[in-house]
Amino acid sequence: MNRILSSTSLLSNVSLPRQNKNKLTKALFYAIIVASIGSIQFGYHLSELNAPQQVLSCSEFDIPMEGYPYDRTWLGKRGYKQCIPLNDEQIGIVTSFFCIGGILGSYFATSFANIYGRKFSSLMNCTLNIVGSLIIFNSNTYKSLIIGRVLVGISCGALIVTIPLFIKEVAPSGWEGLLGSMTQICIRLGVLLTQGVALPLTDSYRWRWILFGSVLIAVLNLFMWFKVDESPKWLLAHGRVVDAKLSLCKLRGGTFDEAAQEVQKWQQQIESGNSLIEPTTTNSISGSNSLWKYLKDESNTKSRNVITVLLFGQQFCGINAIVLYGTKIISQLYPQHAIRINFFISMVNVLVTISVSLLIHSLSRKPLLMTSTILVSITAFIMGVAINYNKMNLLIVFSFIYMGVFTMGLNPLPFIIMREISRPQDMVLAQRYGTICNWIGTFIVAYTFPIIHDILSGYVFIIFAVIACLISAFIWKMVPETKNRVASYNQIWADR
Template identity: 40%
Template sequence: MSGYGTQVNVPPKRPALTRNLLLATAVACLGSIQYGYHIAELNAPEQFLVCPNDSHSSGIINSSPQCITMTDQQFGAVTSIFSIGGLVGSFFIGNYASKYGRRLTSLYVSVLAFLGSLVMFMAGSFNSLLLGRFIVGISCGSAIVITPLFINEIAPSQWKGALGSMNQLSINLGILLTQTLALPLANLQDWRWLLAVGCILALLNALGWWYVGESPQWLVLHEHDTMKASINLAYLRDCSLQTAKQEMEQWVESSNNNNSESHDATQELTFWGYITNPTYQRPRLAITLLLVGQQFSGINSIIFYGVKVVSQVVSQYAILVNFAISILNVIVTFIAGLIIDRSGRKPLLIVSTLVMSLMSLIISISIISGHSIMLIVSLFGFIIAFALGIGPIPFLIIGELSSAESMEQAQSYGTVCNWLATFVIGYTFPILNNVMGGYVYLTFSAMTVLLLVGIRKYVPETKGTLNANEAWQTFN
């Protein structure tokens, strides 16, 4: 009805998710799948991969059972050097992604991932396996920076949370894929083919990037090519060139307003410039809090050592429980993607950390008292809480908290923080677990409470905001 009355404010309709947008997101997420896959690829085949003596070692593929002579310390080095490679990749990739674009950089990263996986597949010695694992680490550290960066730039504002959460979902899918393939392939004859899957994933990723266009935002910001950017955006949105130009003008104007407030906007921002410039102090603090806090919540004590943790109470079902945890992680992360743009980032972060703190306390009590059912239920609750908030949100929120000129370095910085925290937890948990037993989860419970306090105080809500400036302006 019209004429008399009251004007009803109808909220803007959510734009449709087009096939081209979903395809571009899926291609980017293949990098995250590889990250998750390579994290877990050595766990299951360890007993077949490592030779008890020199007599079984060989350097080429043949029909006989194969293994590589290594000590426990050497195998530990092969496992952990992935984190060192990831740290290197995360540190440097921001500059390359800024200079050469998301698409071209990702193509090279996919080639690097293929070479690293091939070296591992063909490895006949500790040194060659170590080298392959390091190369794969560099590629995964690079991909985990570019994936959320690219998705944040191509997603409509109303879908940034849902599409951004696909990064964490893809990591979990990669872990689950490794564990699933390990069931038939983790044996003396076939373990190498588990490593060969990394080559296939890398080839698929490279092929995908060959057909995906460059980020429209990068084209405007770094190449000043508005025509090509408009064409790419129209393709992603499946809309007219005029409609695409209108959307572009909106965020370009917003980007220019942000850049005008930064005295470094005319210069190419470096990693060191980002971590020392007081202009970025507030987003830097929020990013540090979320990306370090995510790991200090204790999540990788379950992802890396879940079988060992469960075995302390219920050893006969440890592998089955760990597999169920991986499936649960994937399902709940997918659900989080459906609700994240409706519920908002901050409420999910608060609920997630609160429940994780409680579950850590119950995990501790369960291990100390030897209560198996309580342990399994609390572990599932811990994973559900993680997957709903502190799991998917930190990586996607970096771009929402960062101005256009700082986005690449902010993503690199956040990922470096995450790698360092992952290394600290991965290295210290077995030591603390041996010394403290179940009481170690009291430490994680306390850490998560501190994270909760920090989120309330230092992290703004970014739901529905057009840019970082808008998010920080509305934050008290």
């Protein structure tokens, strides 16, 4: 769900890209923006229930207009319920079933996009997102909320796989890092947008309009995609040589002959046996390129164990407890301004993500990951103490710090490391496996947190702190340094 591509080339080449093929043209810029809006959809849906869940679930009643009954509002006149009665377990299920859809969408996304193209896949994902969002907006029952959340989860799970594929394939040489990092940045912008929309709309009369915001984003994205050309590399991989040249010429600018020369280089790459696009893995249980074979292969055991711990552990450190339930946590001590504080926490997340995207590839992986994880452990512990002892200011300050230190390392690095510690022929399967682990971890936290938090209160963050501490020890002992890796797979794991 968090995917940052290399920015090393960006830092060395971005200053003076002189040739047409290295320019960021208007057409290419437009295409990148359109693709990145899909990531905004993901971020929006991830946190759309954060602010309104108390009024949505009938746990609180915030009447914006005294003396003006709900039945007289536009929503009330059309049969929309003022709220949908939900207990803590049901809130957890509605929130977490987004992840069930996400697993399904991300698992089949590459195969679907390789068959039907990046553009068509994105159009279908936007359409599914519109349908799912409308179901959520129109929901008057617990079951319909779940159905809508699963559908938007499938769409978003597919989008965050398809979008990096498209961006990677259209990005000019020297721009891959910055353009690739747009996925992560736009996910955080989506979370921020949700919290911004929630500021004026989180009350017992207008909370549905927060959910309707995702419909508008998906519709906008859908129509914008019609003006974007298909990935030229995908076109060439499917034998559509002329279409690939035309698409590349429109996206990159320059002459048709310049585009033809670059396409010719791609053809040579294909003829030499190198894949031009992300290879499709087998979706069946058995097969030479299946996930099941990857799980059974004992030669992958050490790298697979690291991927499992890092991708599950990232979620079990509690980040999505804040992203999904931050308003409820803060409202325990500061109910009047909980939504506003959550908005500013999301803003910090965006700013740190942008900074990290530019700097992370110039830093060593292991020290940064360990530092981030240790600081997450410390800040989570202090947050737990602050909740238990009603220290409002302490909770707010360390919520900001927690978000910052998590974003600087524990957020992006597991997704970078999981490719770098795997054998070249296993990178795609390793990435698929790690993504599934991360989705499952998110599901577990999303489902269990409301229940555990009501029982343990701040002690749940002390549990997160202990988990983060254990992960730090695991990183120190088991995770190799992979920056500028030159050693072979066997040499990396020889002493571990």
